[in-house]
Amino acid sequence: xxxxxxxxxxxxxxPVILAKKGIEKHGEIIVLVDDTTALENVRRMGGSSGCKVxxxxxxxxxxxxxxxxxxxEKPEKSAEPTACNCGxxxxxxxxxxxxxxxxxxxxxxxxxxxxxxSFLHTLVDSASHPDTIILYNTGVKLALAGSDxxxxxxxxxxxxxxxxxxxxxxxxxxxxxxxxxxxISNMYDIAGTMMTAGKVIMP
Amino acid sequence: xxxxxxxxxILYKSVSRALLSEKxxxxxxxxxxxxxxxxxxxxDCGVCIRFLPEDRERIEKALSDRVxxxxxxxxx
Numbered sequence: 001x002x003x004x005x006x007x008x009x010x011x012x013x014x015p016v017i018l019a020k021k022g023i024e025k026h027g028e029i030i031v032l033v034d035d036t037t038a039l040e041n042v043r044r045m046g047g048s049s050g051c052k053v054x055x056x057x058x059x060x061x062x063x064x065x066x067x068x069x070x071x072x073e074k075p076e077k078s079a080e081p082t083a084c085n086c087g088x089x090x091x092x093x094x095x096x097x098x099x100x101x102x103x104x105x106x107x108x109x110x111x112x113x114x115x116x117x118s119f120l121h122t123l124v125d126s127a128s129h130p131d132t133i134i135l136y137n138t139g140v141k142l143a144l145a146g147s148d149x150x151x152x153x154x155x156x157x158x159x160x161x162x163x164x165x166x167x168x169x170x171x172x173x174x175x176x177x178x179x180x181x182x183x184i185s186n187m188y189d190i191a192g193t194m195m196t197a198g199k200v201i202m203p
Numbered sequence: 204x205x206x207x208x209x210x211x212x213i214l215y216k217s218v219s220r221a222l223l224s225e226k227x228x229x230x231x232x233x234x235x236x237x238x239x240x241x242x243x244x245x246x247d248c249g250v251c252i253r254f255l256p257e258d259r260e261r262i263e264k265a266l267s268d269r270v271x272x273x274x275x276x277x278x279x
Contacts, residue, residue: 114222114250118239148237 002028007038008062016041023049023067031065039063093198094131097123099139102149104203116142119203120152129161130201132193135182136166140173145180153181164189210278211259213252214240216271221250224270231265233258241278253278 003026007015015031015038022029023046033039039055046053046067056064103112104119120142123129133156135143142149143165157163163182170176170184194200215221221237228235235258240249254262259275266272 110222111218114218114237117237118250121236121238 002026002030002066002068005029005031007042008032008034010038012037012041016045019065019067020045020049023051023069028068029066031067032062033065034062036063039065042067093196094193095128095199095201096132096134096193096197097130097201097203098134098136098194099142100137100202102138102141116203117148117152120149120156124152124155124159129156129159132162132164132197133182134164134166134185134190134193136169136190138169138173140165140169140175140179143179143181144175145178150180157181162193164193166190208255210253211256211275212238212241212244212278213254213262213266213275214244214273215249215251216273218250220270220272221252224252224266227265227269228252228262231261233262233265235262243279244276 003022005018005022007018010018010033015033019029019031019042022031031042033042042065043053043055046065050070052066052068052070054066056066058064099116101112102116103109104115105112133153141147143153143163144150153163164185165179165182167176167184167186170179176184213221213224215224225235225237233254235252235254237250238253240247240251244251252262256277263275
């Protein structure tokens with residue numbers, strides 16, 4: 001009996017990763033998934049790894065994907081193990097995070113200040129960093145020397161993120177000489193970055 | 204390369220207690236960082252106070268009788 005891998009309820013790219021590991025370990029597996037995106041992604045991974053792929057659709061919303069490695073054929077190591085079409089993440093291009101305010105969300109400012117601190121702290125620890133972070137309006141205050149958020153912005157900058165601080169805004173708040181992270185920028189760079197980004201995130 | 208410090212966190216039953224602690228510790232000039240509660244501790248979207256173990260005594264002193272603490276745990 002082939003090993004059964006239950007990937008129902010898991011979101012992309014988890015089913016593909018599990019299936020890939022399963023194939024490498026057991027040679028022959030049955031993967032259970034419950035959505036068509038996962039089905040297509042696992043099927044594609046199987047094909048590119050040189051497996052024989054059979055799909056059974058019992059009609060109850062669960063798909064049974066039978067993957068059998070062909071003897072003598074090594075799974076392609078070069079194939080992107082997690083390459084998949086996960087809806088929105090199929091967009092290509094750099095990621096820009098826009099902090100238009102020194103709070104996160106609208107409604108309660110005290111809470112918003114806590115949330116933005118948590119957000120930046122989490123970004124530093126997170127595996128994927130944004131390519132650019134844009135600060136404008138009161139968002140520029142997040143880069144103020146001595147603020148709770150400036151050290152995290154600095155860390156993100158050190159790890160390769162470009163941080164654009166709106167010069168007009170820093171000037172308006174008269175804090176231009178107190179900005180301790182990122183570079184003072186202008187609307188050309190800010191607009192240009194947003195227009196060429198694959199994804200713009202405004203928390 | 205310096206070794207990564209072993210932080211501790213103070214957990215609270217409510218966000219407002221964490222915020223009150225933030226104010227008190229800031230006024231007392233004790234170093235700390237308000238961070239989201241790590242996922243391995245709780246899946247709640249809460250916040251906690253992270254600090255270095257050497258500051259534990261003065262932190263506890265500053266907060267005693269003023270803020271109700273749920274627990275203090277090492278951050279693994």
